[in-house]
Amino acid sequence: MKRKIKRKVTIRDVANLINVHHSTVSRALSSDKRDQISFAMVEKVENAAKKLGYYPNIVASSLKQNRSLTIGVLIPDLMNPVFPPIIRGIQDTAEAFGYTVITANTDDDEVKEHDALKMMQGRSIDGVIIATARREDPIADECIENDIPFILVNRTVDGGGVNAVVVDEDCGIRTVLDHLTSLNHTRIAHIAGPQHTSTGYHRARAVSDYLRTHGMRSNLVETTERFTIEEGERAFRKLLARNIDFTAIVTGNDLLALGCMDVMEEVGLLVPGNISICGYDDILFLERMNPALTTVSLPKYEMGSYAVRALLDIIGGESDGSGVIRLQPRLVIRNSTATASR
Amino acid sequence: MKRKIKRKVTIRDVANLINVHHSTVSRALSSDKRDQISFAMVEKVENAAKKLGYYPNIVASSLKQNRSLTIGVLIPDLMNPVFPPIIRGIQDTAEAFGYTVITANTDDDEVKEHDALKMMQGRSIDGVIIATARREDPIADECIENDIPFILVNRTVDGGGVNAVVVDEDCGIRTVLDHLTSLNHTRIAHIAGPQHTSTGYHRARAVSDYLRTHGMRSNLVETTERFTIEEGERAFRKLLARNIDFTAIVTGNDLLALGCMDVMEEVGLLVPGNISICGYDDILFLERMNPALTTVSLPKYEMGSYAVRALLDIIGGESDGSGVIRLQPRLVIRNSTATASR
DNA sequence: CTGAAAGCGCTTACAG
């Protein structure tokens, strides 16, 4: 049983209604061609269009103009709580400029990333926002090769020369470590995120630079393969197994911190009584956890918003494609940090 | 400075390469027309296509076929933690069937809902999934009027006769209330969600039915206007102000419960020492909160997944458009419920 | 099994 389909009203239908050529209707309805048309005619067309309930077929217009008013977004996983605010920032801003966004989850899988990009190319996206970049990123290269305007968000690639919206990681790390040292912590460990991501790598480097500069030991580091709770648990167990004293931990992101805290609870370590811990990102509901996690808060929504503005500049040719926007993070002190236990 | 654009390879390019007509290429590359073409030719075409890096222009194919392999999704707000898992379920399943999804946030605003639907129509979406329905919903009506295949998810409309994927609310409520009564609670309050939504309304009715059937008072109810933490706070204050005894609360969703707990903390009421509380939905991180919230867990990812399957059936004409899929929720007992305090 | 033609709904260079 096939559905009956009501034929949609086209530009020709409104043209016929008022006996003009459909090209006139097209012009009258387009914001930048409207001035070629007499005011009276524009009004007539608009009325006719409204009367028939006309709305433009963007698919047809995309085909002709070779731009789709659509941008693609590549993220690892929508269910990771960092992303919804970023995406919302992207969607709101895109919408404000008349663009639609299509998102793909790639689960950190290179094949999926490639497939998603191909799918987006097939849909003639005008540009793509990439939140999945690794320091060496084949997808960024693929975009360059195929002349697809793109911008990285949050993570970037080594070497630069590429548009990106990132946060000032040095500042973020400095700010947590200043906080910790002001609480008299001197033996500070780091659970680092994946070193093939710019965020994991730069945060780790910033930690070690800071600690060395301030005369503290900087080798209390465990590295993880993914930014997940499970990896946080695993790494923290390894850290404990090394049997070295420390009074505070800084983690590469909040999920890693949650993993650490799970193990601490299991082994009877108190936060912040025995150990202080700080996360990074400031995901949802941290303030309601037990204890509430001190963290470095990223301007997530803004990152998304800036990313589309910058991308639209590139698409419009008003940018040369190698600008980095660096946003400032902000320390949020909650209950997981306290004066160093003696 | 305009970007230089590499012309994309078309069906004609691959046709020219092997000296055949482009319609042959089209057929050779289409899964359901391929059998009209000799095997040798199919191979030749595929090789040529691969050699040139051809991928189909879905925009052009959409225009011709009058279907876009795209579905739209209307949600109130991506940043509300119930939605990411639903969306992910939708995206994964849609992708598996070759569909792309575009999502719009409507912030519970009728005008935005309407605009979003129009935008989607302009993009020739093949169908839409609506998570924003009110009991009387103009958008659902608009879809019917415009012959847009659609399905409701989570919330439904009064009167039925419409496709929907919902959860068995009676079962959900029975299950929490059984739990609470088994802990000897007899004076149970309800913070109800918005009554213009099916979820807010049905859950409230189920609570009151249950309480009356079991001989308990059923008038300890406060109604909210939105499913938010703030509304939970407001309603709970009103409930307290009535100065009536109760030992447990069931809320219309988790966010409302969090709002209640915020006020309890403020006024020095202990959970579950003084009062037990249960939420609904089972959003992220509830297990890490203080105390961990007992709740009714919805199969969120599955709801999204079922919604696209059902929608594709409607689009394909294999469903008559009035089926309701009712999924079972599951009680998750955590630390916010305990034996009734004397 | 393959080709030639028409057309999906727009936009835009070219005339007038």
Place this chain on the structure above:
DNA sequence: CTGAAAGCGCTTACAG
């Protein structure tokens, strides 16, 4: 200021 024509990249009914 408006019209007539061509074309974006596909698909498909019609021939052969």
